[in-house]
Amino acid sequence: MIIKPDYNLKCVYDINFDDLENQGIKVIMFDLDSTIMISKSGCYRPETEEWLKEVNEKFTVAVISNNKSEEYIEKVQKISNFTVIGHASKPNPKKMKQYLDSLGVTPQEAVMVGDRPLTDIVAGKLLGCKTILVDSINAENENIPTRLVRWLERRVIR
Template sequence: MMKAFKPTWMVNTIYSISPSQLKSHGIRAVFTDLDNTLIAWNNPDGTPELKAWMQSLKDANIPLLVVSNNSHNRIERAVAKLELPFISRALKPLATGINRAMKKLELKPHEVVMVGDQLLTDIAASNQAGVYSILVKPLIDSDQWNTQINRFFEKYVMKQMLKENPTLSWQESLND
């Protein structure tokens, strides 16, 4: 059962995932959750570190696309300054949004990685879609009310998953 929630990698922050690491694994596009993964849920402007990371992906010709359960209007407002394409109402933990994003970019599952901060939505959807997945630590400790419910259950799932996969641990990069 815990296999559904097992990420390919667990990396401390999205910003430490380099284009060269992605390319070494054959990854041609990055899909990312929005809140507490790409930006803090309460700060849509992003950080200089985010902008530098986004530029490094752009320079390496690796598209970045937001795949979020949020509404079209919420994501559009949040990423307006970042000028990112997105898939709204992704229906994670289902693979629906990831599949729509792959179709949009004409990519196959082995060419994509989904990055997110939640096992129960982002990683479960990644595994269902058959794409690589990276679990990152949330950017900030607070969450929207609806995410707080997931975090409660996620603690148990994480404990069980790590018990079943003792070699899985937090890394600084994909190549650790």
């Protein structure tokens, strides 16, 4: 299977929000770990927090995470000014669909942003929304096995 994200970016901060706005995007769904937060850290970097604040002023923002720990998700929800949904079971797009339905927004008006092709991007594709693949927010500090898995997983992208 070839998975082609609409955008393949080096960094989450490279997202062109004016471009998304011009395409009628209203909702931005972010994966959590490694996309906007260092994996399992439970807190945003100060610069990410500032950046998210700006994004949240222009768009409806949500986090869609596969993390199954209610405690962790609650902790992240407390420090976020937007909806945080856990236990999403991506690539199953069900929770994303439910979330968009609750807003009365169509998949065409939404984008999924994540660091994993086989979960985040496939979920977006199955839902029918735009997709943005980003490299890990902590790429420079990841160990070699993690980088190798990322490299292998990206072989499916064209």
